[in-house]
Amino acid sequence: MTQAVATNQTILVVGGGISGMTAALEAAECGKQVVLVEKLPTLGGRTALLYRYFPKLCHPVCGLEINLRRLRGNRNVRVITMAEVTAIGGSRGDYTATVKSSPRYVNENCTACGDCARAVESEIPNPYNYNLNKTKAAYLPHAMAFPQRYVIDPSIIGTPDAERAKAACKFGAVDLGMKEETLQIKAGAVIWATGWQPYDAAKIQPYGYGRFPNVITSVEFERLADPHGPTGGKILRPSDGKEAKNIAFIQCAGSRDENHLRHCSRICCMASLKQTQYVREAYGDEGRSTIYYIDIRAIDRFEDFYQKVQKDPTVKFVKSKVARIAEDRATRDPILHGVDTEGYHRYENSHDLVVLAIGMAPSVKGADIPAEIIADSSGFIEAGANGGIFGAGCATNALDVNRSVQSATASVLRAVQVVNKVARAEA
Amino acid sequence: MGDMNIQAIEQYRSDFLKEVEERVEEGHWVKMCMQCGVCSGSCPFGPHWAHPPQEIFMMIRAGKREEVLSSDSMWMCTSCYNCVVRCPRQLPITQIMHGLATYAHRLGLAPRNQPTRDFSILFWENCTKTGRVNELKLTLGVYFREGLMAGIKKAWNMRNIGFGLLLTKRLNPFELFKGHACKDQKGIHAMLKKAQEIEARRHKLPA
Ligand SMILES: Cc1cc2nc3c(=O)[nH]c(=O)nc-3n(C[C@H](O)[C@H](O)[C@H](O)COP(=O)(O)OP(=O)(O)OC[C@H]3O[C@@H](n4cnc5c(N)ncnc54)[C@H](O)[C@@H]3O)c2cc1C
Ligand code: SF4
Ligand code: SF4
Numbered sequence: 001m002t003q004a005v006a007t008n009q010t011i012l013v014v015g016g017g018i019s020g021m022t023a024a025l026e027a028a029e030c031g032k033q034v035v036l037v038e039k040l041p042t043l044g045g046r047t048a049l050l051y052r053y054f055p056k057l058c059h060p061v062c063g064l065e066i067n068l069r070r071l072r073g074n075r076n077v078r079v080i081t082m083a084e085v086t087a088i089g090g091s092r093g094d095y096t097a098t099v100k101s102s103p104r105y106v107n108e109n110c111t112a113c114g115d116c117a118r119a120v121e122s123e124i125p126n127p128y129n130y131n132l133n134k135t136k137a138a139y140l141p142h143a144m145a146f147p148q149r150y151v152i153d154p155s156i157i158g159t160p161d162a163e164r165a166k167a168a169c170k171f172g173a174v175d176l177g178m179k180e181e182t183l184q185i186k187a188g189a190v191i192w193a194t195g196w197q198p199y200d201a202a203k204i205q206p207y208g209y210g211r212f213p214n215v216i217t218s219v220e221f222e223r224l225a226d227p228h229g230p231t232g233g234k235i236l237r238p239s240d241g242k243e244a245k246n247i248a249f250i251q252c253a254g255s256r257d258e259n260h261l262r263h264c265s266r267i268c269c270m271a272s273l274k275q276t277q278y279v280r281e282a283y284g285d286e287g288r289s290t291i292y293y294i295d296i297r298a299i300d301r302f303e304d305f306y307q308k309v310q311k312d313p314t315v316k317f318v319k320s321k322v323a324r325i326a327e328d329r330a331t332r333d334p335i336l337h338g339v340d341t342e343g344y345h346r347y348e349n350s351h352d353l354v355v356l357a358i359g360m361a362p363s364v365k366g367a368d369i370p371a372e373i374i375a376d377s378s379g380f381i382e383a384g385a386n387g388g389i390f391g392a393g394c395a396t397n398a399l400d401v402n403r404s405v406q407s408a409t410a411s412v413l414r415a416v417q418v419v420n421k422v423a424r425a426e427a
Numbered sequence: 428m429g430d431m432n433i434q435a436i437e438q439y440r441s442d443f444l445k446e447v448e449e450r451v452e453e454g455h456w457v458k459m460c461m462q463c464g465v466c467s468g469s470c471p472f473g474p475h476w477a478h479p480p481q482e483i484f485m486m487i488r489a490g491k492r493e494e495v496l497s498s499d500s501m502w503m504c505t506s507c508y509n510c511v512v513r514c515p516r517q518l519p520i521t522q523i524m525h526g527l528a529t530y531a532h533r534l535g536l537a538p539r540n541q542p543t544r545d546f547s548i549l550f551w552e553n554c555t556k557t558g559r560v561n562e563l564k565l566t567l568g569v570y571f572r573e574g575l576m577a578g579i580k581k582a583w584n585m586r587n588i589g590f591g592l593l594l595t596k597r598l599n600p601f602e603l604f605k606g607h608a609c610k611d612q613k614g615i616h617a618m619l620k621k622a623q624e625i626e627a628r629r630h631k632l633p634a
Contacts, residue, residue, distance in 0.1 A: 206513065258515060258517040259512075259517070294463045321464050321468075322465075322468065323464070323468025324469065338467075338468035339464045339468045339473070339481065341463075341464050341481070344478075344479060
């Protein structure tokens with residue numbers, strides 16, 4: 001990774017999740033110059049925060065590790081973390097992007113030894129565990145972080161804590177004088193891969209997220225099951241730390257709903273089916289998973305995964321969208337109320353923990369992208385308006401990792417054609 | 428009334444969904460239901476009616492005309508709008524319930540002695556006669572709905588409230604004989620007739 005000078009033959013990739021990394025690597029491996037801009041201090045995006053991947057239930061480490069190795073071995077990609085694209089001017093084959101980067105307060109001398117974190121006293125909510133626990137205000141985002149470099153949270157700048165971090169670092173890597181910077185980057189084509197974010201569960205008022213501690217979201221559940229997560233991989237209830245063995249999964253939480261997200265988020269059925277296997281892994285035959293659903297959409301070739309889970313005696317399926325959740329005041333058990341569609345039976349079921357299969361919304365909505373693009377009614381990118389800006393991954397739709405990567409490859413094919421045209425014109 | 432039912436059966440044959448779409452207020456929404464069950468689970472009257480909204484919509488699609496129209500379920504709706512605000516498809520469920528009830532009533536299929544229906548009829552006849560609601564007559568009408576003895580008993584039970592209303596001049600016993608009316612009764616009747624014509628046209632009801 002040497003410094004590549006950006007020209008109008010450069011491809012700018014915005015967002016460093018699995019889609020953005022794939023796009024950057026494939027373009028670079030075709031010999032193109034790439035600038036990859038990521039908002040957070042690390043690449044990896046939301047896949048790095050999953051415990052296991054469907055369909056094979058492997059850990060995300062392996063997939064990410066391969067990409068990071070490719071990235072380290074490639075001289076054509078320049079990665080800029082903690083940066084956002086605030087404007088894109090120009091036209092196809094000749095764009096200029098304004099990139100604003102925030103200070104990390106740690107330079108490239110960092111060896112990730114962690115001395116600064118040990119020295120610092122303040123703690124901040126840990127965004128890489130969806131704020132379920134805390135981390136020191138000098139931290140490495142997670143074990144797979146790329147670059148492997150610590151970050152100092154701006155909240156301690158100007159306090160003795162920051163000075164402690166600086167004093168602790170033996171390599172002179174803590175630089176408290178870093179400032180926000182603005183760069184202009186030229187590019188012939190832009191790939192927009194800013195991914196998705198979980199829908200705000202508190203807006204689904206009848207489900208009581210935020211009011212009832214034992215109602216959590218599926219992304220939080222991934223962290224609970226993960227050994228690197230806030231509970232060290234134990235599935236414990238937020239209210240009392242007891243083991244949650246009888247778990248309800250509520251599908252379409254926010255999705256397929258005119259009051260929330262209009263679209264089907266497509267992966268959450270598979271995510272819940274997968275998560276029932278976390279319960280089995282943790283508690284064996286003692287675990288109880290109940291999936292409340294409208295219809296199960298195990299997209300195309302995942303039908304066999306669904307059938308496998310259906311055969312699992314610890315997993316029960318109730319065809320019904322839960323109407324509302326109440327709470328037992330004494331035990332804090334969530335109580336699910338609804339009517340099932342197979343017979344119209346009214347139920348009132350108590351569980352240890354409720355997992356909302358939360359919908360996926362674009363992390364940057366179409367209207368907020370600083371370029372002219374055409375978006376669908378949910379804010380996912382359909383196309384660029386002037387032919388040189390392409391969406392990739394979950395910025396274009398609710399996709400699983402496999403399809404995100406396919407979509408990234410497709411966007412690279414288009415972007416490469418644009419910069420090839422520029423190259424021919426200039427030759 | 429019976430004729431209208433026979434006419435409808437002949438016109439729509441076995442396509443009850445189409446009949447509902449054309450003739451019932453907001454009926455065109457029925458096909459948008461995705462059978463999620465949120466409405467049924469949200470209804471405060473839930474356990475007390477035979478078929479919750481979700482099931483009614485499925486029955487319409489399944490062509491269960493007799494069962495739907497003679498059911499007392501739609502008459503149980505209290506218009507709390509809980510289902511409407513929660514329905515992920517934004518179906519105007521409450522309105523459809525009242526639409527179905529009205530349609531069943533028109534065809535003469537609505538259940539006899541259903542209290543909501545009886546009250547609705549009493550209320551409608553009471554207020555359209557003079558253009559004003561005569562509360563005393565309406566109340567007595569409700570009390571004596573189930574016969575003389577039952578009426579006397581109810582009136583007796585409510586006597587203290589009645590006297591209270593009398594003392595505070597909230598109840599005028601002379602209303603029982605003449606009652607107040609709106610100035611242009613003819614105008615009101617003409618307006619209601621016109622509205623009925625417009626409605627009949629919109630819902631393709633036979634004139
Ligand atoms: C509960 C749950 C479980 C799942 N489990 C699986 C599974 O088992 N298997 C599977 O295949 N898929 C799974 N998925 C789907 C998977 O998470 C997505 O397919 C994947 O994250 C898509 O990657 P992406 O790169 O498109 O987006 P993201 O992972 O969201 O990455 C986007 C990146 O862009 C960055 N970014 C955002 N805004 C900006 C900006 N303005 N400027 C610069 N950078 C920005 C973000 O910080 C992030 O790094 C699951 C999803 C959920 C909700
Ligand atoms: S994938 Fe399943 S849970 Fe997710 S929105 Fe679609 S149907 Fe609902
Ligand atoms: S809530 Fe709406 S979509 Fe769901 S069953 Fe009721 S009417 Fe149908």
